[in-house]
Amino acid sequence: xxxxxxxxxxxxxxxxxxxxxxxxxxxxxxxxxxxxxxxxxxxxxxxxxxxxxxxxxxxxxxxxxxxxxxxxxxxxxxxxxxxxxxxxxxxxxxxxxxxxxxxxxxxxxxxxxxxxxxxxxxxxxxxxxxxxxxxxxxxxxxxxxxxxxxxxxxxxxxxxxxxxxxxxxxxxxxxxxxxxxxxxxxxxxxxxxxxxxxxxxxxxxxxxxxxxxxxxxxxxxxxxxxxxxxxxxxxxxxxxxxxxxxxxxxxxxxxxxxxxxxxxxxxxxxxxxxxxxxxxxxxxxxxxxxxxxxxxxxxxxxxxxxxxxxxxxxxxxxxxxxxxxxxxxxxxxxxxxxxxxxxxxxxxxxxxxxxxxxxxxxxxxxxxxxxxxxxxxxxxxxxxxxxxxxxxxxxxxxxxxxxxxxxxxxxxxxxxx
Amino acid sequence: xxxxxxxxxxxxxxxxxxxxxxxxxxxxxxxxxxxxxxxxxxxxxxxxxxxxxxxxxxxxxxxxxxxxxxxxxxxxxxxxxxxxxxxxxxxxxxxxxxxxxxxxxxxxxxxxxxxxxxxxxxxxxxxxxxxxxxxxxxxxxxxxxxxxxxxxxxxxxxxxxxxxxxxxxxxxxxxxxxxxxxxxxxxxxxxxxxxxxxxxxxxxxxxxxxxxxxxxxxxxxxxx
Numbered sequence: 063x064x065x066x067x068x069x070x071x072x073x074x075x076x077x078x079x080x081x082x083x084x085x086x087x088x089x090x091x092x093x094x095x096x097x098x099x100x101x102x103x104x105x106x107x108x109x110x111x112x113x114x115x116x117x118x119x120x121x122x123x124x125x126x127x128x129x130x131x132x133x134x135x136x137x138x139x140x141x142x143x144x145x146x147x148x149x150x151x152x153x154x155x156x157x158x159x160x161x162x163x164x165x166x167x168x169x170x171x172x173x174x175x176x177x178x179x180x181x182x183x184x185x186x187x188x189x190x191x192x193x194x195x196x197x198x199x200x201x202x203x204x205x206x207x208x209x210x211x212x213x214x215x216x217x218x219x220x221x222x223x224x225x226x227x228x229x230x231x232x233x234x235x236x237x238x239x240x241x242x243x244x245x246x247x248x249x250x251x252x253x254x255x256x257x258x259x260x261x262x263x264x265x266x267x268x269x270x271x272x273x274x275x276x277x278x279x280x281x282x283x284x285x286x287x288x289x290x291x292x293x294x295x296x297x298x299x300x301x302x303x304x305x306x307x308x309x310x311x312x313x314x315x316x317x318x319x320x321x322x323x324x325x326x327x328x329x330x331x332x333x334x335x336x337x338x339x340x341x342x343x344x345x346x347x348x349x350x351x352x353x354x355x356x357x358x359x360x361x362x363x364x365x366x367x368x369x370x371x372x373x374x375x376x377x378x379x380x381x382x383x384x385x386x387x388x389x390x391x392x393x394x395x396x397x398x399x400x401x402x403x404x405x406x407x408x409x410x411x412x413x414x415x416x417x418x419x420x421x422x423x424x425x426x427x428x429x430x431x432x433x434x435x436x437x438x439x440x441x442x443x444x445x446x447x448x449x450x451x452x453x454x455x456x457x458x459x460x461x462x463x464x465x466x467x468x469x470x471x472x473x474x475x476x477x478x479x
Numbered sequence: 480x481x482x483x484x485x486x487x488x489x490x491x492x493x494x495x496x497x498x499x500x501x502x503x504x505x506x507x508x509x510x511x512x513x514x515x516x517x518x519x520x521x522x523x524x525x526x527x528x529x530x531x532x533x534x535x536x537x538x539x540x541x542x543x544x545x546x547x548x549x550x551x552x553x554x555x556x557x558x559x560x561x562x563x564x565x566x567x568x569x570x571x572x573x574x575x576x577x578x579x580x581x582x583x584x585x586x587x588x589x590x591x592x593x594x595x596x597x598x599x600x601x602x603x604x605x606x607x608x609x610x611x612x613x614x615x616x617x618x619x620x621x622x623x624x625x626x627x628x629x630x631x632x633x634x635x636x637x638x639x640x641x642x643x644x645x646x647x648x649x650x651x652x653x654x655x656x657x658x659x660x661x662x663x664x665x666x667x668x669x670x671x672x673x674x675x676x677x678x679x680x681x682x683x684x685x686x687x688x689x690x691x692x693x694x695x696x697x698x699x700x701x702x703x
Contacts, residue, residue, distance in 0.1 A: 283580060297646060
């Protein structure tokens with residue numbers, strides 16, 4: 063739950079519990095205090111009565127409101143204080159009285175004396191006090207809730223602001239969080255720390271990216287040196303068949319390494335945001351340009367190309383990235399279509415779809431497909447590997463969607479702009 | 480023909496020099512910016528191979544210096560950087576060509592030959608090898624003065640062979656050359672075999688001799 067509500071429920075909850083416990087407790091305690099006070103009064107009355115009975119006979123005894131009742135008794139009763147509900151005809155109701163019973167002797171005869179005091183007034187006082195107490199506490203609760211409301215508006219806003227910015231933060235997009243200063247110490251401290259943290263992280267991140275890029279660059283030159291040495295080795299004929307095969311293998315491996323290196327470099331650059339020169343690109347022209355480059359390749363495998371580019375439009379993106387994206391997709395299609403297969407292209411103004419006849423009619427493993435360096439089918443010389451990863455990164459950078467589906471016995475790669 | 484190799488990686492520049500020497504080019508090596516500046520100050524080279532990433536300076540500045548004297552002909556930029564901006568800058572500054580590392584030495588050789596041909600103002604852009612006459616401007620081939628009907632790819636192939644004559648060219652190198660900037664490149668060598676077979680057939684039909692020799696397990700050689 064929200065922090066303010068978390069705090070509010072606790073404050074208000076505790077206040078409510080305090081209220082619920084204290085009011086009845088207070089009531090009971092006060093009541094007892096009142097009874098004690100009345101008992102004290104009645105004790106004085108008892109002494110006065112006993113004094114009076116020395117000179118006045120019980121039959122002539124008069125008390126205010128008949129509150130002192132003297133009656134002869136045979137047996138003494140225990141002296142005690144207690145409450146009793148007595149019917150008052152004047153008020154036509156039962157009223158609670160506090161009663162003191164004791165024994166006394168007058169003129170040699172045993173009398174039982176009963177002193178009683180109505181509790182009505184004291185009850186009224188008690189109820190008034192209790193009501194006021196409840197009133198005060200309720201007002202307190204209300205004020206607490208109002209304060210909480212206003213706190214939510216004024217104090218929590220910078221906090222939620224910070225939370226919101228954190229939520230949207232992406233290390234590879236923003237420079238660093240630029241959270242504002244605040245009058246509230248904790249918020250200010252929080253913002254400052256977050257700013258430092260993200261700035262530091264960004265620096266590390268950038269350094270890592272630059273390192274990857276530099277390392278890739280550095281690798282090109284030794285690869286070039288190796289290639290040149292291999293070229294020279296090749297020229298030292300005659301080479302035995304064994305040697306020729308070995309040199310061939312070395313060269314092939316070198317070429318693969320260098321292609322891989324170039325791809326990694328490209329990935330690093332894409333991530334580094336080095337392709338941000340966006341402009342209007344006509345998808346049909348771009349696709350045709352690339353198809354021309356692969357004309358011979360397709361012809362040689364006798365692959366037929368069906369394309370439906372009538373609905374294609376223009377998109378706003380970096381040209382190099384688009385060429386790489388479409389190029390990679392077409393290249394993949396070429397490599398993974400069996401002889402005499404088909405490649406189907408469908409371009410609309412918000413999507414690019416390319417499908418190729420699946421090898422042995424089997425779909426590809428979706429899970430592994432976009433993971434870097436995975437080899438899908440072992441009999442294909444080059445894996446999907448890094449080519450698809452590049453496509454995926456380009457799509458992320460350009461805010462496109464790319465996915466794979468299998469339909470109509472073809473492997474389809476779909477890009478949504 | 481004098482060539483200046485500006486490249487800070489010693490082994491690489493030595494290998495390049497070795498290969499080019501065999502082509503009867505005279506090569507000089509500059510391993511850093513300052514040596515390169517000295518050398519271009521003292522001599523007008525037929526071709527300069529320029530690496531941009533030098534330890535003590537940017538190779539493009541050498542190009543700028545050459546541009547001042549209008550001597551930017553014949554510069555081929557070799558670079559590991561693969562950066563589009565560098566390519567554009569370099570070509571804008573007057574460089575003739577741009578080659579990405581790593582490259583095949585035979586590819587480099589073909590580029591140098593092209594660049595030097597372009598530098599020749601005396602109109603001799605033709606290559607003559609026995610009965611072959613290659614007009615590099617018109618991109619046509621004559622055998623015994625008769626036009627040879629070949630495709631663009633076959634022309635590129637023949638030119639590549641002739642420029643690297645008497646060198647054993649691996650199928651790999653040929654495939655790379657033919658694929659050029661094609662995204663992932665050729666990796667099917669049967670295509671190379673097919674193109675060469677067709678080319679040889681056309682040459683034979685036109686009455687030319689068969690100089691394209693197949694070296695078992697290695698590749699091909701244009702043997703004269």
